[in-house]
Amino acid sequence: MNKKFSNRIFKDKLASGVMLGLTTLSLLLVVGIGIGLYLKSQPILEQKTLWTLLSTTEWKPSNGEFGFLPFILGTLWITGLAIVMALSIALLTAIYLTEYSKSSVKRFVFPALDILAGLPSVVYGVWGTLFIVPWISETLAPHFVEYATGYSTLAGGIVLGVMILPLLISLFVEIFSVVPDDLRNATLSLGATPWQTIKLVVLRKSFSGILAAVVLAISRAFGETIAVLMVCGNLPVIPGSVFDSCYPIPALIANNYGEMLSVPLYDSALMLAAFFLFIVVLVFNAGSRIILHRIER
Amino acid sequence: MEASSITKDTVKPTAKEAHLSVRNLNVHILKNHILKNIDIEIPDKSITCIIGPSGCGKSTLLKTFNRLLDKTENVTITGKVLVDNENLYEKDAEVTHIRKKMGLLSQRPCPLPMSIYDNIAFGCKIHGTRNKKKLDEIVEYQLRAVGLWKEVKDRLHVPANKLSIGQQQRLCLARGLAVEPAFILADEATSALDPISSKHIEELFVELKKDYAIVMVTHTLRQALRIADYVVFMYLGEVIEAGPAEQVFKNPRRELTKKYLEGAFS
Ligand SMILES: Nc1ncnc2c1ncn2[C@@H]1O[C@H](COP(=O)(O)OP(=O)(O)OP(=O)(O)O)[C@@H](O)[C@H]1O
Ligand SMILES: [Mg+2]
Numbered sequence: 052m053n054k055k056f057s058n059r060i061f062k063d064k065l066a067s068g069v070m071l072g073l074t075t076l077s078l079l080l081v082v083g084i085g086i087g088l089y090l091k092s093q094p095i096l097e098q099k100t101l102w103t104l105l106s107t108t109e110w111k112p113s114n115g116e117f118g119f120l121p122f123i124l125g126t127l128w129i130t131g132l133a134i135v136m137a138l139s140i141a142l143l144t145a146i147y148l149t150e151y152s153k154s155s156v157k158r159f160v161f162p163a164l165d166i167l168a169g170l171p172s173v174v175y176g177v178w179g180t181l182f183i184v185p186w187i188s189e190t191l192a193p194h195f196v197e198y199a200t201g202y203s204t205l206a207g208g209i210v211l212g213v214m215i216l217p218l219l220i221s222l223f224v225e226i227f228s229v230v231p232d233d234l235r236n237a238t239l240s241l242g243a244t245p246w247q248t249i250k251l252v253v254l255r256k257s258f259s260g261i262l263a264a265v266v267l268a269i270s271r272a273f274g275e276t277i278a279v280l281m282v283c284g285n286l287p288v289i290p291g292s293v294f295d296s297c298y299p300i301p302a303l304i305a306n307n308y309g310e311m312l313s314v315p316l317y318d319s320a321l322m323l324a325a326f327f328l329f330i331v332v333l334v335f336n337a338g339s340r341i342i343l344h345r346i347e348r
Numbered sequence: 349m350e351a352s353s354i355t356k357d358t359v360k361p362t363a364k365e366a367h368l369s370v371r372n373l374n375v376h377i378l379k380n381h382i383l384k385n386i387d388i389e390i391p392d393k394s395i396t397c398i399i400g401p402s403g404c405g406k407s408t409l410l411k412t413f414n415r416l417l418d419k420t421e422n423v424t425i426t427g428k429v430l431v432d433n434e435n436l437y438e439k440d441a442e443v444t445h446i447r448k449k450m451g452l453l454s455q456r457p458c459p460l461p462m463s464i465y466d467n468i469a470f471g472c473k474i475h476g477t478r479n480k481k482k483l484d485e486i487v488e489y490q491l492r493a494v495g496l497w498k499e500v501k502d503r504l505h506v507p508a509n510k511l512s513i514g515q516q517q518r519l520c521l522a523r524g525l526a527v528e529p530a531f532i533l534a535d536e537a538t539s540a541l542d543p544i545s546s547k548h549i550e551e552l553f554v555e556l557k558k559d560y561a562i563v564m565v566t567h568t569l570r571q572a573l574r575i576a577d578y579v580v581f582m583y584l585g586e587v588i589e590a591g592p593a594e595q596v597f598k599n600p601r602r603e604l605t606k607k608y609l610e611g612a613f614s
Contacts, residue, residue: 153421154421231458232419233454233455233456233458234458234460235419236414236416236452236454237452237454237458237460237520237523238460238470239414239416239444239447240414240416240447240448240450240451240452240524240533241447241448241470241471241474241523241524241527242444242445242447242448242471242474242475242527243444243471243474244444247474251470251474252460252461255460255461255462256461258461
């Protein structure tokens, strides 16, 4: 019996040891990727200051000019548009689903959302190219500008917004469902209308969760590549309006890595771009955790 | 009470008449008959305790007083709940002003996600009181009424969830009182509290029954013995016996009530 006992304890120790090992491994992987990208981007940083790279707009690798500003702004524009559009739609949809709809509606909507979330991003790209791009160039843009191809920042924003919509909706639904019914009942009993209850209490109670969900969606959107690349035009210029083309960072990497690597420093410049993405996602995730922590306490 | 020192006519709620009667109320959820032919009157200016074994429908009955079953799915409600002669279950009944007459205290205190001050001011604000001075007075008055003023007057603007559980429950009571209800509905409102906080709430109820009709669901018979003026005993969705506490506890008319009081089942 004693032997059996020690055997069990040994197994427990072993299991926890293995799990600790695997956890450490995945942590090391993240650190390793970061260090790898950093080292690979060293050559270009030895030749140019980081500030020059970030603040100049000329992108002519064959002349040795690597200005990242258009790509950074392109990424920010597209992500910003996507979040603004998706956030409002997702919030209202999630409020409807949790607070107003019958469970029969939910049974119908949730599987649909899962399908949307699971579609490969190239499908969104094709959809954008076939519908959104022509719609912008033929219907929307003529009201504002003289000529537009439709391959634009706006198209990128819309496609990206639609892509993160299912994620946002299901996160929000989850966040609203953990708000206790007692809290809703307490608010209703004060004579508040259901809408006042949602607006003043449920949303406020879920604020930190909403913030965290948005940050998560942003870091997802930052890295989205294929679908955006198919509709945003990919011109390395700073977009003057949402109808102009732009060129986000992930598209830059995907379009050029593996080609033209004979150009000096090109390889290193792309690695630097990847390192940017890495840092941004890292900072956003860490930031969201800190904010969540602060608000909860 | 200590409140009297600052009482101003503008803040002290005028005592209201409270009439609540339940007529032939039936609640079904899907095929389950949860409440069966309930017919009771809730007396004003006294404490009515609803007792009965777990699952007999006490909470459900309390919720029907406030139309809090509206969001529950597949529920059918027939019969009437008359609040000051207005039927809550009339087709086009305007619910919010009837709900406003009912202060609710749940089992676990649930402060709104805002400061202590805003918790109490919340109800007044949604009903249109904007005057800062008036709100200040109401907040102070209600906090005094639940004996919380001395404990929190220096930190009115910290989040309410920083308070202890017992303090939170008193805050929730004060929050309900601030919208000047005529009833207080409490569903096992002391069961999550420590004995001292629990006693505190009981004493408050005894104090408050001068001005309100208090309906409380309780699991502890001893609590009912201590503070109930009237008792409603429920079993499997039916009201078995209802009457003055004295009579129900000392002289139960029904065999089932007697057995329950003797602890034969719970
Ligand atoms: N939303 C619901 N869906 C289905 N059945 C429900 C629902 N709410 C309550 N019931 C059923 O109604 C009956 C009465 O429940 P209720 O919560 O009113 O009992 P209770 O007397 O308050 O019990 P307890 O003392 O344990 O709180 C129970 O059988 C319960 O299973
Ligand atoms: Mg109950």
